[in-house]
Amino acid sequence: MSERGTTAAQQFYGRWARLYDFLASATPGLSQLRGRAVDELGLASGDTVIEMGCGTGANFSHLRKRVGPNGTVVGVDFTRGMLQQARNRVEREGWKNVHLVQADAAAFELRGEVDAVLATFVVGMLDDPHTTIGRWLDGISSGGGLALLDAGQSTHPYSWPVNQAFRGLVIASTPGGGTNFEKPPWNVLDERVAEARRMLSERTVETSNSEHALGIVRITGGKIP
């Protein structure tokens, strides 16, 4: 992401971190979808999982449940305010094996044994999802998993009203309302998500793609050969 884009995203998510935390945790049905995305990682007790763009940590309970007390969860995000909400969650729950790192997920180096990477509602914010997903895949151990959970315009029949509502949500949740793009921000989002899913499909085995919530939500997962 350009320096200006990064700063705008950090300011935006920093300002709305508390509200985001509420919506990320309380939106009906979302926790189940988070759980389904985490299932795609194929985690086992004792594993190490990295969550890119972890935000306020709404996935942590799902990840912790799968890796158990001897596993490790690392949350990476570049927005201080979002990480502060995540830190509050970790302290409130008394989780000792959840660690937080403030860093750019597009440049984050995966070191040591990494069993899985998760990114939910993040790849649509990456300037170059192809390169970034490739870098993540390179850092995951053989047999490990990568899963993405994203929203996008639906292709279902009768999807017009759903897509109108979705476009409104994209404008509200994109730094600057997405006015800095040459195309409508929902098209940019769709293209980036499609590119990320394509890269994942090319490089993984046992790849699965599913659509939920009238086709607005997509979950993609695969294993490193």
Ligand SMILES: C[S@@+](CC[C@H](N)C(=O)[O-])C[C@H]1O[C@@H](n2cnc3c(N)ncnc32)[C@H](O)[C@@H]1O
């Ligand atoms: C829409 S929120 C999703 C948060 C969380 N994954 C969830 O599902 O609730 C996007 C998050 O990604 C973070 N983010 C976006 N691009 C990033 C990057 N390149 N590096 C690190 N964090 C990033 C933002 O700071 C924000 O917290």
